[in-house]
Amino acid sequence: MKCPKCxxxxxxxxxxxxxxxxxxxxxxxxxxxxxKQSSASVSKPSQNTGRYSAIDxxxxxxxxxxxxTLTFRDSGEIKQAIADMDAGISxxxxxxxxxxxxxxxxxxxxxxxxxxxxxxxAQERREHRKNGKHTKRRISHFEKRNSDALRAAKPIxxxxxxxxxxxxxxxxxxxxxxAGVLAFVVAIIVGLVNVxxxxxxxxxxxxxxxxxxxxxxxxYNGKEAMLSSNFVxxxxxxxxxxxxxQADKTSSSKSSSSSKKKTEFKDPKDAQKxxxxxxxxxxxxxxxxxxxxxxxxxxxxxxxxxxxxxNGKKKSKTVIAQNVYYDFIVSKTGSSVLYLKNADENGxxxxxxxxxxxxxxxKKVDTDITSGNFKLSQDNLCAIYIKNFNPIVHTGDLxxxxxxxxxxxxxRLDEKVAYVFGTASKGKIYFYAKNYDxxxxxxxxxxxxxxxxxxxxxEKAFSSPLISEKHESAYVYSNYNNNFQTLNYVDxxxxxxxxxxxxxxxxxxxxxxxxxxxxxxxxxxxxADYYFVSAKSPNPQKVATAVNVTALSQDSGMKAFSASDDxxxxxxxxxxxxxxxxxxxxxxxxxxxxSGSEKRISDDAYSCNVSSDGxxxxxxxxxxxxxxxxxxxxxxxxxxxxxxxxVGMGAxxxxxxxxxxxxxxxxxxxxxxxxxxxxxxTVNKKAKIKSLDENVSAYGLKTDGTVILKKVxxxxxxxxxxxxxxxxxxxxxxxxxxxxxx
Numbered sequence: 212m213k214c215p216k217c218x219x220x221x222x223x224x225x226x227x228x229x230x231x232x233x234x235x236x237x238x239x240x241x242x243x244x245x246x247k248q249s250s251a252s253v254s255k256p257s258q259n260t261g262r263y264s265a266i267d268x269x270x271x272x273x274x275x276x277x278x279x280t281l282t283f284r285d286s287g288e289i290k291q292a293i294a295d296m297d298a299g300i301s302x303x304x305x306x307x308x309x310x311x312x313x314x315x316x317x318x319x320x321x322x323x324x325x326x327x328x329x330x331x332x333a334q335e336r337r338e339h340r341k342n343g344k345h346t347k348r349r350i351s352h353f354e355k356r357n358s359d360a361l362r363a364a365k366p367i368x369x370x371x372x373x374x375x376x377x378x379x380x381x382x383x384x385x386x387x388x389x390a391g392v393l394a395f396v397v398a399i400i401v402g403l404v405n406v407x408x409x410x411x412x413x414x415x416x417x418x419x420x421x422x423x424x425x426x427x428x429x430x431y432n433g434k435e436a437m438l439s440s441n442f443v444x445x446x447x448x449x450x451x452x453x454x455x456x457q458a459d460k461t462s463s464s465k466s467s468s469s470s471k472k473k474t475e476f477k478d479p480k481d482a483q484k485x486x487x488x489x490x491x492x493x494x495x496x497x498x499x500x501x502x503x504x505x506x507x508x509x510x511x512x513x514x515x516x517x518x519x520x521x522n523g524k525k526k527s528k529t530v531i532a533q534n535v536y537y538d539f540i541v542s543k544t545g546s547s548v549l550y551l552k553n554a555d556e557n558g559x560x561x562x563x564x565x566x567x568x569x570x571x572x573x574k575k576v577d578t579d580i581t582s583g584n585f586k587l588s589q590d591n592l593c594a595i596y597i598k599n600f601n602p603i604v605h606t607g608d609l610x611x612x613x614x615x616x617x618x619x620x621x622x623r624l625d626e627k628v629a630y631v632f633g634t635a636s637k638g639k640i641y642f643y644a645k646n647y648d649x650x651x652x653x654x655x656x657x658x659x660x661x662x663x664x665x666x667x668x669x670e671k672a673f674s675s676p677l678i679s680e681k682h683e684s685a686y687v688y689s690n691y692n693n694n695f696q697t698l699n700y701v702d703x704x705x706x707x708x709x710x711x712x713x714x715x716x717x718x719x720x721x722x723x724x725x726x727x728x729x730x731x732x733x734x735x736x737x738x739a740d741y742y743f744v745s746a747k748s749p750n751p752q753k754v755a756t757a758v759n760v761t762a763l764s765q766d767s768g769m770k771a772f773s774a775s776d777d778x779x780x781x782x783x784x785x786x787x788x789x790x791x792x793x794x795x796x797x798x799x800x801x802x803x804x805x806s807g808s809e810k811r812i813s814d815d816a817y818s819c820n821v822s823s824d825g826x827x828x829x830x831x832x833x834x835x836x837x838x839x840x841x842x843x844x845x846x847x848x849x850x851x852x853x854x855x856x857x858v859g860m861g862a863x864x865x866x867x868x869x870x871x872x873x874x875x876x877x878x879x880x881x882x883x884x885x886x887x888x889x890x891x892x893t894v895n896k897k898a899k900i901k902s903l904d905e906n907v908s909a910y911g912l913k914t915d916g917t918v919i920l921k922k923v924x925x926x927x928x929x930x931x932x933x934x935x936x937x938x939x940x941x942x943x944x945x946x947x948x949x950x951x952x953x
Contacts, residue, residue, distance in 0.1 A: 416915050417499040418522050420952040421930065421944060422489070429502055430930070430943055431522040438520055438528065439506040443489070447510050478652040480630060480675055482583060483558070487513050490951050491537050496545025501568065503541050503548055512556045513537045519548070519568060531566045531573060538582040542591045547614075549587045549594055551580060558582025563596060565614060576612050577621050586631050588638035589680060595624075595631050595641045605629050605647050625665050629654055632676055635683050640703050642676055642685065653691050658703070668701055668708060674717055679725045684746070686711075686718060686728060698730060700746040711744045712751040723776040727804065729754060737761040741772060741783065745804040752806045754799060755783035762789045768861030773821040773828075780825030781806075784816050792817045792834040798846070800825075812846050822869025827896060829865050829872060831858070843872055845896060854894045862889065864912050870896055871935045873903070873912055886923045893918075893935055901937035911953030919953050 214228040214235070226235055418431040420438075427439040484491070492515070493504040501521055508515035517535040521527035532550065536558050539550035546568050554561030563576040563585055577598055584607065585596035593613045600607035609628040612621040629647030634640060639661055644654035656669035656676060669676075669689035673696055677686040683703040690697040690713075698715040701708050716733040719741060726746050733739035741755035758771045771784045771794070778801045787794030796816035799809040817831040831841040835857075843854045843863060855874055862875035875889040882888060888906045903910075908928070909921040912935065920931040920940055928947040931940035 416917060417913055418495060418502060418952070419919055419930070419950070420493055420502065421950045422948050423946045424948055427504065427506065428944065429520065429522060434523065435944060438502065438504060439518065441507055443508045443510060445509040445511060476650060476652065480652065487537055489949060493951055494539065494541045495952060496541055497543045498545070501545030503539065505535060505537060513558070514554070517550055519566070529571060532564065536561060536582055540587045542587060547591050549585060551582055554582060565594070574614070577610060584631060586633045588634040589636050590638035592638055595634065595643070597628055597631060605649055609643055611641065624659055625657070633678050635678065635703055636680055637683060640683065642678060656687055669699065672696065677718055677721065681725050688715070694733070709746065709749055711746070711749045712742065719772060720774055722778045727778060729774065733760055743778065743801060743806055748804050754781050754806055755785065757785045758783060759787040759789065759794070762787055768818060770818040770820065773819050775821050775825030776823045777825070780821050780828070782819045782821050782828045784819055796830055798828055812851065817841055820865040823867040824869070827869030831863065843874060843894070847896070852898055854898045855892065855900060859889060866912065866916070866935060873910065873918060873935065875907070884923070884926060891920060893937055903933055903937065904931065904940050909950070913953060921947070921950060
């Protein structure tokens with residue numbers, strides 16, 4: 212069939228000519244031979260091959276193309292779209308028309324090979340679109356070469372006025388391309404610089420501090436440094452311990468009335484220790500950059516010479532002061548330390564001083580200060596402390612000292628103060644206790660700032676407030692009665708005081724944004740329920756039931772509650788039996804400060820752990836009393852997987868990411884030197900186990916994924932390091948006696 216106007220060949224059922232847009236009369240269809248129509252009606256319908264209708268002009272193939280077009284185009288465009296396809300007009304991915312060169316009726320429109328190639332391309336496009344793909348057709352090297360040759364041979368069409376147009380456009384285009392390439396190269400260079408800067412300023416690792424005899428050492432960034440050659444000068448006097456024990460026996464035999472005496476109340480807010488260990492003599496900044504420690508220590512008086520050492524920096528050891536009490540405070544960055552010197556063995560009547568690391572300056576703050584009665588502000592620019600403390604009535608005078616340049620003498624803020632709790636995040640608001648009851652341990656919580664005087668914000672509190680490090684706020688207690696108290700959220704920016712819950716025992720965990728907490732409500736049955744509450748929506752929601760708090764206090768390896776950093780996932784063990792070391796493990800999710808329904812994932816759990824992102828829950832299960840071992844199991848995406856078997860009780864550690872766990876197995880407790888040894892392994896979340904080392908007596912996991920192994924041979928201990936994912940351990944210290952910090 213031909214167009215009556217332009218004479219080009221047309222397919223059947225075409226109503227409009229694709230070039231001249233002439234309407235095709237219906238008579239053209241009726242003019243076809245009768246034999247062809249009858250033969251088409253008698254023959255079998257051809258299969259729908261999806262090929263282009265110019266190659267297969269059967270009705271079936273036409274219907275396929277029409278149906279396909281109906282799927283992706285508006286109904287008003289159907290007839291014109293089919294005509295366009297027949298004329299060789301296609302649509303690119305942006306639906307823009309690309310016209311082909313017009314051929315007159317005297318020239319053949321397309322050869323058979325061209326139409327076959329067009330049909331194949333159309334079939335590919337239809338299949339890709341049907342499958343939801345829009346990938347470009349792959350062109351062979353031969354086809355690309357021919358198309359490039361045809362494109363090069365085709366003359367360039369010039370528009371009128373091109374001769375007068377400037378010739379520098381191409382160079383300008385080249386300039387733009389060059390600028391684009393230059394910007395891309397600069398972006399790569401900047402990215403590399405940022406990457407190198409990240410690794411250059413990244414803290415290599417947290418230091419490992421240990422002793423070799425009486426020498427103190429630090430291992431940091433691949434290097435060992437001796438911190439002190441005389442760590443402890445005077446050990447504890449053992450004869451005093453023997454005399455005390457004999458005196459206790461004598462007094463108990465002389466009188467039975469001593470057993471009837473009422474136990475003296477000991478307030479947990481008093482953190483004074485009667486006996487200190489070597490670990491109490493060192494303090495490391497949170498970023499691991501600076502170590503502060505005491506040397507030439509007299510363990511009986513709990514004092515020695517205060518020393519600072521910058522890790523990884525040779526000759527940075529500085530002796531700050533002598534006769535310093537062990538209870539000193541180090542800032543987070545290690546830039547300053549607040550300490551007490553020349554105090555008695557109880558830490559009383561000392562001289563409070565501040566050391567600045569950068570300027571290496573020592574400043575005397577005040578005198579007649581008692582240990583535990585001073586705090587460094589969160590911004591490190593001031594301190595609050597109690598002076599003239601009377602231990603009988605447990606009160607003294609509250610003072611404030613500024614460390615800013617040009618600051619004056621310390622300022623007296625209040626009297627009859629029992630405790631100082633610290634400052635708000637910006638250091639301008641001070642929290643302290645007044646009206647202290649020595650029999651019950653209750654107090655009234657006061658705050659004071661530079662612009663406002665003393666103000667009570669809570670009455671009859673027992674536990675210490677939890678002061679935020681990110682916001683000007685705090686979680687405070689009040690109304691202590693029968694071991695319960697009320698929990699409030701205080702916003703210091705607007706003076707808001709929101710009641711969150713009653714019958715609170717203590718805060719168990721704080722969310723990473725400090726906007727919500729989990730608290731416990733403990734009963735006389737030694738069981739406790741845990742609740743979640745947000746500062747924005749004070750509606751406590753139970754997230755754990757019947758947690759065995761007695762077992763928690765008696766077994767350090769048993770962890771009955773765990774939560775992700777953002778509280779999105781919570782796991783707990785309820786109904787725990789301390790004899791069988793078994794309880795039911797539950798999990799639940801908290802979304803938008805609302806807790807969902809709990810799900811029971813195991814009837815046999817000893818200890819549980821939730822990864823920091825909440826994606827993985829790991830727990831110990833299957834306690835074997837004969838071998839004193841458990842199994843380690845993971846739960847993720849509603850799937851339970853056993854990671855390891857025959858794991859030593861209390862000898863397993865979970866990393867924060869949820870990817871690895873370290874555990875000890877194959878214990879040897881019958882060695883001739885009396886040292887227990889075991890095989891230390893690592894297992895990933897896919898239950899792939901690797902052995903880190905054998906004959907290990909202790910191990911520790913660092914936050915950067917480094918594992919420290921301690922091995923003892925003939926009384927001599929050595930420290931090795933490896934990675935949590937496995938690798939050959941490398942020794943870095945020998946002759947080690949005690950490891951004080953991993």
